[in-house]
Ligand SMILES: Cc1cc2nc3c(=O)[nH]c(=O)nc-3n(C[C@H](O)[C@H](O)[C@H](O)COP(=O)(O)OP(=O)(O)OC[C@H]3O[C@@H](n4cnc5c(N)ncnc54)[C@H](O)[C@@H]3O)c2cc1C
Ligand SMILES: Cc1cc2nc3c(=O)[nH]c(=O)nc-3n(C[C@H](O)[C@H](O)[C@H](O)COP(=O)(O)OP(=O)(O)OC[C@H]3O[C@@H](n4cnc5c(N)ncnc54)[C@H](O)[C@@H]3O)c2cc1C
Ligand code: SF4
Ligand code: SF4
């Protein structure tokens with residue numbers, strides 16, 4: 102049987118059909134349509150079922166990739182979804198947003214000569230299939246332990262941690278500052294890349310596990326961590342508040358009207374649905390000519406949202422070259438296809454005023470790659486006299502985010518790094534404060550969904566251990 | 582869902598709600614605000630916690646009908662519910678025993694100045710309060726303010742009630758005649774706070790203002806609320822809303838408040854049309 106498949110195995114990966122660029126650049130519907138069952142089986146048949154699957158090592162949570170792909174090949178799609186869920190609670194999300202090209206797919210053996218198996222697409226397919234079949238299985242829970250855990254933040258780290266703890270029989274409450282749970286998955290990543298209904302379903306699943314989700318609750322304001330642990334009678338806390346503080350360029354004119362942090366622009370568009378204004382109440386400036394500054398996923402998302410809001414021109418301004426852009430390849434490709442103009446090796450110097458407090462242009466300078474810096478990357482240096490101006494009416498600095506001090510800087514006994522992130526043990530999420538664990542972007546700085554999710558799972562296990570033995574190892578944090 | 586326990590119509594344009602939100606009431610302190618969203622399609626807007634009742638488990642807000650959300654809000658009545666209420670937000674007012682202080686509330690700013698005046702009074706300060714509005718019917722909470730003030734001055738622009746003056750006139754007189762004022766607190770329209778600060782700067786009296794910039798999340802995540810204070814960019818929702826008024830760039834604040842003028846007009850018209858149809 103193996104032999105027959107050998108000859109029939111398609112060489113090239115099965116492409117996922119998607120909305121044509123011209124059309125999709127004007128709507129908020131998801132870009133790729135997803136595989137059909139036939140396409141999925143065909144793509145799955147490309148997998149060699151390696152005995153030592155390299156792909157697995159590229160996945161931060163070690164999803165059993167060959168096993169779930171085998172189940173797809175056998176048409177057992179729902180079982181395939183369950184297989185993934187043993188390691189990854191959010192396959193419908195990760196299949197869509199993981200940077201597969203630097204994770205699982207980067208190590209797939211097929212990638213050595215040709216195209217790697219489309220692991221992400223397959224993961225997405227089975228997760229969607231399970232959902233469409235209406236067969237979301239609620240796993241068995243262990244008997245109630247009577248222990249109570251407070252999870253702060255409902256992004257992927259918080260959701261994953263809560264799900265695992267609930268399965269272990271603990272009582273979990275998630276506290277979320279915004280009015281909708283999901284973290285960046287809800288307020289940051291746009292609808293056309295991750296439909297919100299998918300995130301809502303994942304949250305419903307976690308509620309089905311018995312987790313209480315309290316929205317509109319800003320920890321640090323309504324309750325402190327110490328209050329949760331004492332008056333709230335929680336036995337442990339898991340802090341997963343993300344890295345939500347937006348960075349600005351710090352150049353003249355940045356507080357002019359029309360200049361948004363990417364967080365604000367995306368929050369207005371995604372969480373508040375301002376693309377449906379005035380049916381939804383929250384406005385957003387629909388720029389005609391928009392400058393997005395940055396080269397990561399966030400910048401691509403902002404640029405593509407600006408297009409969909411009707412911009413005639415969207416200029417992506419990035420100070421290094423395209424090869425150095427940290428965004429997923431697929432996003433860069435999609436953005437370019439949709440008409441985003443790339444201005445690489447370009448740096449903004451100041452924003453210009455229209456005389457009424459609105460931004461009217463951005464002055465930029467060309468950069469060239471100079472000597473390598475400490476990181477080994479060639480450092481961009483400005484080219485003297487190359488200043489030029491791009492006329493714009495909206496600008497979106499998408500420069501990344503930092504730790505939001507609102508909660509973490511007000512917890513007595515909680516150790517922070519110089520940049521304000523929580524000091525936590527990588528394997529357990531244990532912090533310097535007994536009973537308090539942390540994981541996700543608030544520990545690592547802006548990273549990825551799957552890393553946050555993995556951190557949530559590790560901490561769930563560690564919290565379970567802690568509740569049994571009340572053992573706290575702080576030696577790791579002692580000054581050496 | 583958060584129930585409206587009581588509604589009072591203070592004037593044609595100003596309404597007060599007592600909203601059931603026990604946890605927030607337990608924690609609220611002078612100078613803090615909350616964010617509400619009426620329903621699924623609603624905008625998040627910040628309003629000051631003008632009062633709170635820990636026994637009843639309610640917070641009180643006084644708001645002025647200016648655009649879509651506040652007009653819509655004013656149509657709700659006792660027993661109706663608001664989808665989202667988040668708070669308490671912002672840094673509480675720094676309350677201490679300073680000595681003699683002046684609290685100035687302009688227009689709907691009378692409401693947020695009240696809890697500050699009360700806290701200052703409780704801390705043992707001598708509190709002189711000035712409340713002002715365009716005309717008589719826009720003055721509210723006069724008795725409430727009197728109950729927490731050693732002296733209360735009421736002004737109206739048109740002289741229909743109290744003294745015919747803008748609030749800065751009696752303020753300037755007080756500061757001229759009384760050398761011994763340690764602090765001034767001012768809340769009201771940006772332009773009023775700006776002129777209060779110009780007045781108090783002349784007399785070198787430290788002045789605290791509460792900045793009402795446009796907000797979205799109000800947790801420090803978006804930067805919509807950024808203001809310039811002492812040449813630095815600050816986020817009003819978490820670094821404030823109170824700042825040293827003499828360091829605030831009010832022109833930036835006022836320009837940023839006008840960011841959505843055309844959209845706000847559109848939103849209000851859209852809302853009115855929809856209401857007519859239904
Ligand atoms: C626009 C954008 C696009 C991205 N695209 C990708 C992508 O394609 N692929 C990928 O892998 N990663 C992507 N990322 C990164 C990824 O989303 C994050 O790494 C991940 O969401 C981090 O998860 P988290 O659980 O640590 O925190 P978050 O998702 O940030 O969630 C934190 C939650 O905590 C809440 N919170 C904060 N403070 C408090 C408080 N005091 N009290 C209560 N609640 C609080 C917040 O409101 C938020 O809901 C993207 C990020 C952004 C912003
Ligand atoms: C910390 C703080 C406390 C406040 N306390 C009070 C209060 O106690 N009583 C009161 O009447 N008003 C208060 N405001 C102002 C109130 O938030 C606005 O009047 C309200 O948002 C207007 O919404 P709208 O849709 O009715 O009007 P719109 O037509 O949308 O706007 C009218 C004006 O209100 C301001 N505004 C609009 N949207 C927002 C927003 N999301 N956030 C902040 N301002 C906005 C703008 O300057 C705008 O020009 C406060 C604002 C802040 C920042
Ligand atoms: S979770 Fe992400 S990295 Fe892991 S297998 Fe799935 S797509 Fe690949
Ligand atoms: S490395 Fe590639 S071919 Fe091998 S098991 Fe993984 S996905 Fe299949």
Ligand code: FES
Nearest residue numbers: 799801803804818
């Ligand atoms: S309102 Fe978003 S940071 Fe202040």
